[in-house]
Amino acid sequence: MPRLESPSSINTFKQCKRKYYYTYKLELPRKDSIATLTGKAVHDSLENFFKIDIGNINKNNYNTLLRHELMGLFNNSWTKALPNLLNLQIDKETIRNYYQDCFQMLNNFINDFLSTLSSIINGSSFQEAFNKLKPKTEVYFQSDQHQVRGYIDAILNFNNEIYIIDYKTSSRDDVSEEYELQLAIYALMFKEKHNKLPDKLGLHFLRHGTKKFLEVTPDLVEKAKRECELIQLKTTSDNIDDYEKNPGPLCKWRNGQCDFYDVCFSQKKLGDYQEKLIQINKAS
Numbered sequence: 001m002p003r004l005e006s007p008s009s010i011n012t013f014k015q016c017k018r019k020y021y022y023t024y025k026l027e028l029p030r031k032d033s034i035a036t037l038t039g040k041a042v043h044d045s046l047e048n049f050f051k052i053d054i055g056n057i058n059k060n061n062y063n064t065l066l067r068h069e070l071m072g073l074f075n076n077s078w079t080k081a082l083p084n085l086l087n088l089q090i091d092k093e094t095i096r097n098y099y100q101d102c103f104q105m106l107n108n109f110i111n112d113f114l115s116t117l118s119s120i121i122n123g124s125s126f127q128e129a130f131n132k133l134k135p136k137t138e139v140y141f142q143s144d145q146h147q148v149r150g151y152i153d154a155i156l157n158f159n160n161e162i163y164i165i166d167y168k169t170s171s172r173d174d175v176s177e178e179y180e181l182q183l184a185i186y187a188l189m190f191k192e193k194h195n196k197l198p199d200k201l202g203l204h205f206l207r208h209g210t211k212k213f214l215e216v217t218p219d220l221v222e223k224a225k226r227e228c229e230l231i232q233l234k235t236t237s238d239n240i241d242d243y244e245k246n247p248g249p250l251c252k253w254r255n256g257q258c259d260f261y262d263v264c265f266s267q268k269k270l271g272d273y274q275e276k277l278i279q280i281n282k283a284s
């Protein structure tokens, strides 16, 4: 039975086969990190922002109220994330800095959103203008043909053009190969479901307040198909020896390390996973 992959699992395989093996074959637990927890708080805030009740908002108060709503949602998400953040045993100053960073990212987002809103609001009500810019958020796609699935952050139909947008909280705002493949797979899944390609594939770099778009070409989609085929072919084995390590900067960095660093580079913990290895070998 082929495994349903995702842009994330395919990119993990391309980065380090051993990491793929531990994550998706053995399904070893991953630790929360400050980046994943705070990134989730930002994503949740944006998702919920487009579900707010806009009945009491109008052209005179939308600037203040929308900003207020988004920041209120962020504070709720942050409060939910806080116990897990404190569990990371990181000093409070670092957590505060992350809070400020996330706040700034959402501030960049709302500035951009309000500016676009003000450019289209003339001649329509606030509600009409807001709904024009309101994407569908966290949309689940699954391609049985290509054995891949994923959640798309936002899909917007604006002026008869379909935009697929992924929000990024990363410190860099370049379109890496990894991001390109992620968007290409989204385009592939969108096409399978709707029988047409999206018009724009975009990355919204929240930290930088910038948006970058990729051209949607047949080549891009072909590349996504190839990667989906390749991963199925290359992951049929359940033998750890077929998944080589890729020692390098992804193993350990200035203030963190790969979840599996100890398993890869310390004999001590290998034994913990032998049980799991035996189970997977029995099942296959």
Ligand code: SF4
Binding pocket: 016, 017, 018, 019, 245, 246, 247, 248, 250, 251, 258, 259, 260, 261, 264
């Ligand atoms: S520690 Fe390095 S080699 Fe080991 S799984 Fe992580 S990235 Fe791969």
